[in-house]
Amino acid sequence: MHKDLERILFTEEQIRERVVALGKQITADYDGKEIVAVGILKGAIVFFADLVREIKLPVKFDFMAASSYGASTKTSGTVRILKDIDTDIENKHVIIVEDIIDSGLTLKYLKENFEHRKAASVKLCAMLNKPEGRRTDIKGDYIGFDVPDEFIVGYGLDYASTYRNIPYIGILKKSVYA
Numbered sequence: 504m505h506k507d508l509e510r511i512l513f514t515e516e517q518i519r520e521r522v523v524a525l526g527k528q529i530t531a532d533y534d535g536k537e538i539v540a541v542g543i544l545k546g547a548i549v550f551f552a553d554l555v556r557e558i559k560l561p562v563k564f565d566f567m568a569a570s571s572y573g574a575s576t577k578t579s580g581t582v583r584i585l586k587d588i589d590t591d592i593e594n595k596h597v598i599i600v601e602d603i604i605d606s607g608l609t610l611k612y613l614k615e616n617f618e619h620r621k622a623a624s625v626k627l628c629a630m631l632n633k634p635e636g637r638r639t640d641i642k643g644d645y646i647g648f649d650v651p652d653e654f655i656v657g658y659g660l661d662y663a664s665t666y667r668n669i670p671y672i673g674i675l676k677k678s679v680y681a
């Protein structure tokens with residue numbers, strides 16, 4: 504285990520199993536449709552790459568960069584769009600792919616933004632969900648795992664840009680950021 508982790512929540516094997524199941528579910532739900540998968544940089548990148556390969560339908564990729572945490576463990580409350588998608592999503596079936604839904608501020612902002620662009624449908628898929636962090640009415644449509652109210656890193660999730668490449672998911676030691 505990485506020295507800065509307090510404990511592992513999900514191993515590579517557990518993650519793999521969940522991602523395969525999510526891919527199967529999405530494949531069944533979108534039968535006959537084309538999907539535009541929009542990954543939210545940077546945290547979603549690892550999950551995105553694994554998920555899209557488990558969806559056995561045509562999937563177009565696009566990316567948006569949004570950030571609200573910066574180098575803090577608490578949300579700033581302001582979602583900054585640092586890069587927009589370049590796909591015209593009007594009448595398209597969009598799945599927003601995220602690493603985690605915490606307060607829900609990022610996804611609430613992005614979902615409304617996409618609906619204004621007249622997508623045929625907009626659904627949210629997140630590897631992790633932290634119900635105790637929620638400050639909005641946002642709910643994920645496809646969720647990998649629920650996590651406790653701790654600071655989580657690995658599998659794309661960072662603290663101050665570090666730990667994203669840890670291949671499993673764990674709780675960061677408080678001593679690292681206290």
Ligand code: PRP
Nearest residue numbers: 545546570571572604605606607608609
């Ligand atoms: C994190 C995470 C989600 C969002 C979830 O992104 O990747 O995008 O926060 O939190 P919320 O539900 O409270 O909005 P972050 O702002 O850290 O940017 P990053 O993906 O580049 O790390």
Ligand code: MN
Nearest residue numbers: 543544545546
């Ligand atoms: Mn993010």
Ligand code: MG
Nearest residue numbers: 546572573661
């Ligand atoms: Mg982050």
